[in-house]
Amino acid sequence: MNSNDKKIWHGRLQQATARSVEHFVASISFDQRLAQYDIAGSRAHARMLQEVDLLTEEEFAAIDRSLGQIAEEIAAGSFIFDEALEDIHMNVESALIERTGEAGKKLHTARSRNDQVALDLRLWARDEADAIAALVRNVQTALVEQAAKPENVGAYLPAYTHLQPAQPVALGHVLLGYVEQLARDVERLGDCRRRINILPLGAGAVAGTTLPINRRRVAELLGFDDVARNSIDATSDRDFAIELAFCLSMIAQHLSRWAEDWILWSTNEFRYFRVSDAYSTGSSMMPQKRNPDVLELIRGKTARVYGQLVTLLVLVKGQPHAYNRDMQEDKPAIFDAADQVRGCLELAAEIVAQGRFNVDEMRQRCKGGYLDATALAEYLVDRGEPFRSAHGMAGRIVAACDERGLELSEAPIELLREFGGERIGEDVFDRLGPENVVKSYRSLGAGGSGLVADEVKRWRQALGM
Numbered sequence: 001m002n003s004n005d006k007k008i009w010h011g012r013l014q015q016a017t018a019r020s021v022e023h024f025v026a027s028i029s030f031d032q033r034l035a036q037y038d039i040a041g042s043r044a045h046a047r048m049l050q051e052v053d054l055l056t057e058e059e060f061a062a063i064d065r066s067l068g069q070i071a072e073e074i075a076a077g078s079f080i081f082d083e084a085l086e087d088i089h090m091n092v093e094s095a096l097i098e099r100t101g102e103a104g105k106k107l108h109t110a111r112s113r114n115d116q117v118a119l120d121l122r123l124w125a126r127d128e129a130d131a132i133a134a135l136v137r138n139v140q141t142a143l144v145e146q147a148a149k150p151e152n153v154g155a156y157l158p159a160y161t162h163l164q165p166a167q168p169v170a171l172g173h174v175l176l177g178y179v180e181q182l183a184r185d186v187e188r189l190g191d192c193r194r195r196i197n198i199l200p201l202g203a204g205a206v207a208g209t210t211l212p213i214n215r216r217r218v219a220e221l222l223g224f225d226d227v228a229r230n231s232i233d234a235t236s237d238r239d240f241a242i243e244l245a246f247c248l249s250m251i252a253q254h255l256s257r258w259a260e261d262w263i264l265w266s267t268n269e270f271r272y273f274r275v276s277d278a279y280s281t282g283s284s285m286m287p288q289k290r291n292p293d294v295l296e297l298i299r300g301k302t303a304r305v306y307g308q309l310v311t312l313l314v315l316v317k318g319q320p321h322a323y324n325r326d327m328q329e330d331k332p333a334i335f336d337a338a339d340q341v342r343g344c345l346e347l348a349a350e351i352v353a354q355g356r357f358n359v360d361e362m363r364q365r366c367k368g369g370y371l372d373a374t375a376l377a378e379y380l381v382d383r384g385e386p387f388r389s390a391h392g393m394a395g396r397i398v399a400a401c402d403e404r405g406l407e408l409s410e411a412p413i414e415l416l417r418e419f420g421g422e423r424i425g426e427d428v429f430d431r432l433g434p435e436n437v438v439k440s441y442r443s444l445g446a447g448g449s450g451l452v453a454d455e456v457k458r459w460r461q462a463l464g465m
């Protein structure tokens with residue numbers, strides 16, 4: 001058979017397709033990934049066609065059985081894909097017709113590849129959103145586990161603003177900050193999923209069909225929440241893929257910022273975190289090196305994921321409102337974004353779980369920088385001093401201590417009173433020093449040790465740990 005005879009759409013064309021075109025337009029190299037979704041969609045479509053008497057029971061049975069076999073062969077890797085058949089839709093349909101003859105030729109009734117590919121991609125995206133949400137939860141769980149480890153529970157470190165040491169916080173507070181970011185990502189995926197889960201099939205090529213199909217039945221069979229209400233929109237809408245790419249980009253961004261923190265933490269300058277050996281890499285030249293390449297690649301792959309989001313946005317922007325072949329380029333972009341983020345999430349969960357914090361180093365770094373100065377000013381406020389003047393007094397106390405080489409907690413009470421006035425009592429020493437500061441935080445959402453313990457409890461419950 002010449003490759004044009006295989007083409008289901010070739011009837012109108014009088015010349016053979018040029019070889020160069022065949023390769024250029026083919027998408028089978030990447031859309032074979034949709035095979036199982038394509039077949040699931042076809043089986044639901046066939047069942048509906050039978051129910052509305054567009055297929056006989058025997059035709060449906062033959063189609064359903066053969067599609068089942070084709071699905072198995074594809075899963076087993078024994079199915080041979082043919083580039084001349086362009087895409088997954090025609091590869092499956094051709095195989096079906098080969099096996100069932102006349103019955104198979106009826107499967108494409110009231111259907112176009114335009115609504116078919118939209119369906120396949122939505123089915124894929126729905127599973128992907130769920131799978132990625134589960135991987136995000138694994139990272140959250142690993143972070144909460146670290147926060148709850150006995151050796152980490154009492155730990156505190158400087159929180160930085162402008163990357164300058166600012167105030168002491170419990171280690172768990174930093175870890176749970178990442179958990180919060182990721183929680184928004186899970187929520188965003190769930191929200192995106194609602195818009196993914198709308199059935200486009202039955203929109204046909206652009207206008208729907210004159211045949212009496214039952215789209216609600218297909219939606220029910222495939223677990224869709226609703227049916228797309230406009231056939232032009234249904235075949236040209238890729239918002240859901242773009243939204244998913246945005247959700248992925250946001251996850252990548254969160255992972256990238258986390259990776260950047262821990263890259264810094266694993267430098268000799270910080271020494272807060274040790275990436276376990278199994279997740280570190282060496283240098284081909286410098287024998288002493290332990291490099292955090294995995295963390296750097298998580299940061300690096302984020303650029304690639306953003307690139308795919310931009311690809312999708314630009315891909316759609318100039319298309320006339322209906323299906324255009326440009327759409328085919330959506331798949332390599334969204335597949336790659338999903339694959340990269342999956343990889344990053346898997347590695348992130350492992351690095352979090354395997355890593356060790358150097359809590360002594362963190363504690364040491366809370367010394368010498370007057371990280372308790374804000375707490376001192378707040379002590380004065382507690383004693384009735386307006387904050388602005390309390391801030392000035394605490395500043396002068398810091399300067400005086402700095403001159404004498406003293407921590408605030410080591411300063412004699414007379415010195416504190418000289419610059420901070422008579423409001424200062426002996427109880428000020430319960431509020432100075434990083435450990436006391438971390439114990440004293442009271443506001444909801446603050447970085448105190450007690451508050452963090454409550455948050456760990458809340459997250460354990462929320463994550464079903």
Ligand code: ARG
Pocket residue numbers: 027031087113114117325327328329
């Ligand atoms: N491979 C195509 C895609 O990914 C399927 C739809 C083709 N439709 C068409 N009318 N040529 O978008």
